[in-house]
Each structure stands twice: as C-alpha cells, then as structure tokens.
Amino acid sequence: MTPARRIAGRSITTLDGLDDAVRDRWLAAFTACGASQCGFCTPGIVVRLVGTHQRTESAALQPGDADDRLVADDAAAVERALAAHLCRCTGWKPIVDAWFLAASDDDDPRLADGGMGGRDCAAAEQRATLEGHTVQSVGPLVAAGRAGFADDTAPADALVALPASDPAQPSDPAQPSDPAQFWVVADTVAQARTRAAKVQGRRTTAAAVPPLEVPPGQWDLTLRTSWVEPAYLETDASWCLPGGEPANPLANGGAFGGKVTSPAPDAARRLADQHQRPVRVLLDREDTVRLGPKRPPIAAGVRSDGTGVVRVVRTAGIAEAIRSCAPTLDVEEHDVAGPPTGAHLRGAGWVEAAVLMAAVRGDHTITSPDGATASAHVDDDGTVTVSVACGDPLDITTLTSYCTGAAHMAIGLVTSESLAVADDGTIGDLTIRSFGVLRASQTPTITVTVDPSLGDTTGPPVPGSDAVFAAVALAVWRHQGFPPCWPTGQPLRSR
Numbered sequence: 001m002t003p004a005r006r007i008a009g010r011s012i013t014t015l016d017g018l019d020d021a022v023r024d025r026w027l028a029a030f031t032a033c034g035a036s037q038c039g040f041c042t043p044g045i046v047v048r049l050v051g052t053h054q055r056t057e058s059a060a061l062q063p064g065d066a067d068d069r070l071v072a073d074d075a076a077a078v079e080r081a082l083a084a085h086l087c088r089c090t091g092w093k094p095i096v097d098a099w100f101l102a103a104s105d106d107d108d109p110r111l112a113d114g115g116m117g118g119r120d121c122a123a124a125e126q127r128a129t130l131e132g133h134t135v136q137s138v139g140p141l142v143a144a145g146r147a148g149f150a151d152d153t154a155p156a157d158a159l160v161a162l163p164a165s166d167p168a169q170p171s172d173p174a175q176p177s178d179p180a181q182f183w184v185v186a187d188t189v190a191q192a193r194t195r196a197a198k199v200q201g202r203r204t205t206a207a208a209v210p211p212l213e214v215p216p217g218q219w220d221l222t223l224r225t226s227w228v229e230p231a232y233l234e235t236d237a238s239w240c241l242p243g244g245e246p247a248n249p250l251a252n253g254g255a256f257g258g259k260v261t262s263p264a265p266d267a268a269r270r271l272a273d274q275h276q277r278p279v280r281v282l283l284d285r286e287d288t289v290r291l292g293p294k295r296p297p298i299a300a301g302v303r304s305d306g307t308g309v310v311r312v313v314r315t316a317g318i319a320e321a322i323r324s325c326a327p328t329l330d331v332e333e334h335d336v337a338g339p340p341t342g343a344h345l346r347g348a349g350w351v352e353a354a355v356l357m358a359a360v361r362g363d364h365t366i367t368s369p370d371g372a373t374a375s376a377h378v379d380d381d382g383t384v385t386v387s388v389a390c391g392d393p394l395d396i397t398t399l400t401s402y403c404t405g406a407a408h409m410a411i412g413l414v415t416s417e418s419l420a421v422a423d424d425g426t427i428g429d430l431t432i433r434s435f436g437v438l439r440a441s442q443t444p445t446i447t448v449t450v451d452p453s454l455g456d457t458t459g460p461p462v463p464g465s466d467a468v469f470a471a472v473a474l475a476v477w478r479h480q481g482f483p484p485c486w487p488t489g490q491p492l493r494s495r
Ligand code: FES
Pocket: 035, 036, 037, 038, 039, 040, 041, 042, 086, 087, 088, 089, 090, 233
C-alpha cells in the first residue's frame, strides 16, 4: 500500500530477508496460535512485528519513542503496531497471542515442529477446511504466505487480463455480451492497467443507508441492514493454459463465500483458448468490490409469536436460506439498484433470520443449518465470551482461530460494516479501509470455549464458526439494545 517513491533511498526487509532463525520462530508462533488462516496478510504482519520487537530491544531507542517501547504485557502497543494492517480472517487476538509467544525468551514447546508441536496436522486441516468451506492448509508455510495463491503459480509468459475501468455491469462478468469491451488483455500488468485506464480506488464520505424499508405493520422488533462487502484480502485471480483447467482462486481460503461465483476462472479459460496463450486474470480491489457479491440487505418486522415479514434484495437462494431458520416469516424479494448480492456469503439470510427469531423469543443460543450450536455474551466492558459445540473439535487451536475470526466479523456486521451505495446503484466505497472492518485496536477481547452442555462435542465434526457468527451478532445486538439498523455505529470498544 506504500507508493514506491516514499521509500526511495531506504532499505526494505521482507519476510525472506529476515534471519532464518528469527523468521522460523515467528512463523512457528503464528502457526501455534492459529494466527494465520488464508495467510495473505501474515508476511507483512510478521515483518512489522519483528521490526517492532527489534526496535524495542535496540539500545538506540530514544525516550521520545515511548510508543514503540513494547513490554511483554502491552497488548495495546501491539495493536497500535498493527494499525497499518488488516486481517480479515483471525479476529486479531491470535495475532496478539503470537506476539507474546514469539517475543518471549522462552523455549515454549508450542514452537516445536514449526508451531505444530504436539498437534495433528491432518486434523487441523480438516477443521480449517470445514470452517473455510474450501480446502485449506495449516502450518508454517501458510504463515509464510506460501499456501498457493492463484496468481503466484502463473507462468511468467502469461498474458494479463483485467476488467476495463468502469465496465458496464454484465449479469455474468465471465461471459459478458462483448468480452472485448469488458476484458483488457496485454503482455504485462503495467500495460494492461494503462490500457484499462485503471485509477486508484476511492472512498466516499456519503453515509451508508439501508436500501429497504421495514414493511408496514405492528412489530415487536424491526431490523434494516445495509450492503456489506465480504472484504476478503486476496482479490480474485486465476490463470489458465489453452485447453487447460483454470487455477482455483480459492487456493487457500474460502473468501467467506465471496469467490464462489468469481468470474476469474471462467474468463481465464475462455481468454486462454481465444488467444492460444496462457492468460492471467486479475481483479484489483476496485474490480472486486464492483463485481463481487455483497451480503443482501434486509428490512424485517417480527412479532413476539415469531411471525413477521422479511424484505430482502432479490438474490438467488436467499428466500430458502431465510426460511431454513425462520419458516414462520414471510419473505418478499425486492429489486433494488445496487451491487451484485450472493446467498453464498457467510450465513447470508439465515443469520439475520436466526438472530431476529432468537431476539424476539429471548433466546441466547443459535443452531446453524449445519447443526452446530453457539451462544455468546457481551460484558459491560465489551468483552465477548463465546461457547460452541460442533462435534469433534479436531484441533482446538484451529477451531478457536476460526471462531474468533467469525466473532470479529459478527461484531463488525452489527456495529461498523457497510458500503455506501448511491440511488443509481453505484458503489462509493472502493478501498479496503472503507468497508468498516474492525481494526485490532477496535476489537474487544474475545474468548472461545468448546462447551459440551450446548451439544455434541465428540461426534462427527461440523462447521462451528458460522454458528458463532450468528450467536455473536445476536449478543452484540442485544447488548446495544436492539437498535433498528445495522451497522449501529456504536463501537463495543474504541481506543
Ligand atoms: Fe489474515 Fe487471512 S489470515 S487475512
């Protein structure tokens, strides 16, 4: 994110430039704490924390550098060091835990075997795959950012295809009515960006407004929600050889369902066949926000007997998702000018429905369509306590990491996340910092416990983090007094 001109005359150390022993210790600490899931953010964060740690140890530190002087129990200072970073997956707490583990002088047994000391790697990967809803690896290679992101494996001689700047929105970007108008193909990324007239992403000061009105009626509880960006960090990418199979944009991350309908693989295959050359398809952040699916906004009114009406932006599969958790609610789909929406996004529809039903009944526990059960509580100081039962945990570190990340995302959904969309459907927020994702310093303490009193914790494993996502959304909304709109704009914690 730093323009090259700002670093003229300075030296830069990347992950691969670190001393081997230092790098291995920090990657092991991240692995041991579950601080890396997709791994896309991790190398930058590791380098940041190593640099911060080295400065704190440096004799040259001056008194005025007090903010950089970290001590072993200074979580707030670690969070400040993370201010320039964004992790969408882990909920930050595992990263702060990794700092304490790596920065300590101890030879902690958790650091053995690259951070997998005493753990069953196959079981950890099974849990990660369940939670990510796509194949996921666990281990120090993930923390090193070497989990196989789609564009990393592209042939060096591949052509580059980018969406044209401000392309007309086709109903299916992989099969636009005029591909030559939609995809710009060139020999290099720089040439393609120039031809596509790419500009830096923008953000707006316009407010995000829920696009649907609550249906008329006598309601005991109402809720309106906004457009929400899934905000996965690795933007869509794929590549393909002529006549081949395209690289999977989900190489090590489920993108919270946001890439299930990615246009990149189909476009790579078609363009490679058309040009008879390998083709890389790349979407930048702005393309990903414009073309990728958003969480469908709703406006609902519910009575205490569980009846009511949910209006939702028309989305394939969303009515079924809502009815799966709230069969007594009527569902109305409405056409609204705006970005694409997707029922594949984490808990889309059923989470809002389950939260409404639990809230109106006074329940604190939510069972997901997958069969996991979770409950959550928010203390007066904003601390979030989560309990979950989702069959055999398989690997507690991995399960806790995914559940902490889900809790972080749920707090954001209720309190801070939204996209400003104009009446004509144009998105105003096009940068990763404009989606309302909570920073480390804004995230309250989150603790996750596997609780046999909630349900099965020894049988076949099922995804647990989606149930946690719903339970934490319910707890946060209840804690704030059930305001009628998400995001509420009320932080649980701010520094
Ligand atoms: Fe941080 Fe995925 S592990 S963004």
